[in-house]
Amino acid sequence: KPPTHFFLKMDFCPAFHPSLLLPPPSSRATHLPNPSIVFSDQSGFYSLDANVPGLSKVILNKLNMKDYGQYRAAVEGKAKGISFRNYKEMFQRIEETFKFCTGCNKLPDHLAEGQTLKRCVKCLNVYYCTKDCQKKDWPQHKKVCKMLRLVAIDRLVEWLMFTGDLPLPTEKWSKSVAEVKNWDDWLPMQGDLWPRLDAILSGTNMATLWKNASRARPDDADLRQSLWRLQSEFLSRVLTVGMAMQRFGLDPSSKPITIHLAGASHNETMGARLTDYDELTHMFPGHQGIEIVMVGPEVVDSSIMRPPLSAFGPKQRVYISAYKGLYHQFWEELVEKEEAAKPDLVVGFHPGFHANQGLVEGWLPTLLLLRDYNIPAFFSMYSEMELKYSLQILLELEMHIRDSGSNPFTSQKPEQVQACPNKTPVYCNSHYICFQGLLPCNRIR
Numbered sequence: 001k002p003p004t005h006f007f008l009k010m011d012f013c014p015a016f017h018p019s020l021l022l023p024p025p026s027s028r029a030t031h032l033p034n035p036s037i038v039f040s041d042q043s044g045f046y047s048l049d050a051n052v053p054g055l056s057k058v059i060l061n062k063l064n065m066k067d068y069g070q071y072r073a074a075v076e077g078k079a080k081g082i083s084f085r086n087y088k089e090m091f092q093r094i095e096e097t098f099k100f101c102t103g104c105n106k107l108p109d110h111l112a113e114g115q116t117l118k119r120c121v122k123c124l125n126v127y128y129c130t131k132d133c134q135k136k137d138w139p140q141h142k143k144v145c146k147m148l149r150l151v152a153i154d155r156l157v158e159w160l161m162f163t164g165d166l167p168l169p170t171e172k173w174s175k176s177v178a179e180v181k182n183w184d185d186w187l188p189m190q191g192d193l194w195p196r197l198d199a200i201l202s203g204t205n206m207a208t209l210w211k212n213a214s215r216a217r218p219d220d221a222d223l224r225q226s227l228w229r230l231q232s233e234f235l236s237r238v239l240t241v242g243m244a245m246q247r248f249g250l251d252p253s254s255k256p257i258t259i260h261l262a263g264a265s266h267n268e269t270m271g272a273r274l275t276d277y278d279e280l281t282h283m284f285p286g287h288q289g290i291e292i293v294m295v296g297p298e299v300v301d302s303s304i305m306r307p308p309l310s311a312f313g314p315k316q317r318v319y320i321s322a323y324k325g326l327y328h329q330f331w332e333e334l335v336e337k338e339e340a341a342k343p344d345l346v347v348g349f350h351p352g353f354h355a356n357q358g359l360v361e362g363w364l365p366t367l368l369l370l371r372d373y374n375i376p377a378f379f380s381m382y383s384e385m386e387l388k389y390s391l392q393i394l395l396e397l398e399m400h401i402r403d404s405g406s407n408p409f410t411s412q413k414p415e416q417v418q419a420c421p422n423k424t425p426v427y428c429n430s431h432y433i434c435f436q437g438l439l440p441c442n443r444i445r
């Protein structure tokens with residue numbers, strides 16, 4: 001029986017947008033959580049319903065859950081007994097969470113008798129209740145239809161991250177870290193990727209996937225590209241951390257480095273492995289030990305759930321640990337008591353604090369702590385728009401912004417806004433902000 005992990009790890013709203021800034025739904029639906037929160041998936045659920053009223057309920061139904069509380073418990077591995085009968089059912093239910101009319105937002109339950117939602121035959125990603133709805137929507141949809149075709153393939157192929165087919169093992173770096181400025185520099189160091197991708201293409205898990213997905217198998221060229229996009233999303237986080245180390249001039253060959261990943265979510269921690277950041281050893285061969293501590297209220301249990309190091313770790317190894325809780329709590333509980341090393345760098349992937357008041361409030365103590373302790377910090381964003389709003393918030397806090405812009409190691413996998421598919425897809429870690437300490441003019445001398 002397939003477990004629910006793959007379903008639960010789906011990011012229901014990767015791209016927050018100010019237009020999604022919500023008032024909780026007027027219906028005061030009882031299955032929704034309290035909005036004064038720090039969980040990003042919770043905020044995602046609100047965003048879903050803001051665009052397609054009732055969609056969050058559909059997702060919960062497909063998971064046999066009554067409310068957000070059960071969802072959260074399942075994400076945290078506390079709910080038992082939820083699993084699908086077989087892979088067909090799992091893939092089908094996931095697909096059903098995308099079933100609403102992109103034109104008028106109608107869910108299957110709201111259709112007239114005998115009416116069914118029809119999928120766009122080009123992208124196999126979005127649905128329409130009538131030809132008329134499709135026709136009216138085409139001027140918007142045609143801008144993203146090609147891209148959404150890729151997204152629809154990726155969301156199925158992503159399953160191979162759970163079967164262990166992905167990520168692919170990577171090669172030692174033949175160039176120095178200073179020479180590898182972007183993916184085009186990184187890729188040639190991997191030798192011939194195609195035979196390794198082909199091994200996955202002919203594997204049993206790939207066969208199982210397309211036997212059970214409710215669509216035809218794409219051709220091999222499409223699947224290879226999809227595997228690469230998924231691999232790039234995984235590596236984007238690691239290479240972004242390495243890039244952040246360089247931006248702040250941290251040299252791990254001269255001393256051990258401690259990096260905290262603040263606001264780590266279920267996305268990074270569900271099924272996380274102790275080897276997930278090993279690419280840093282390829283990046284900085286001969287380093288004195290790199291420690292990664294994932295900290296966040298959404299951290300879920302996995303093999304990396306172990307105490308952080310209080311002294312130096314093993315040389316030329318990356319040591320990952322995790323702490324479930326807000327960053328400032330982690331700081332008070334462990335860093336101040338010297339049970340965890342002080343960070344040389346704090347990285348936050350998509351903190352999303354621009355998205356709503358609850359998230360800003362959750363992040364505020366952390367941001368002030370980073371500022372007042374003058375800790376080098378590097379946060380990533382999904383889009384230029386998110387970058388702009390995040391910069392505003394940081395500037396209001398009088399942070400000293402060192403640098404910001406587009407990330408050369410952005411994920412290559414487009415992310416669709418589930419409840420708003422015609423919105424231009426975004427990319428994980430596509431933009432970044434480097435900041436440290438107070439704005440110089442506000443420093444007390």
Ligand SMILES: [Zn+2]
Binds near residue numbers: 104128133
């Ligand atoms: Zn419609």
Ligand SMILES: [Zn+2]
Binds near residue numbers: 121122123126141
């Ligand atoms: Zn389409």
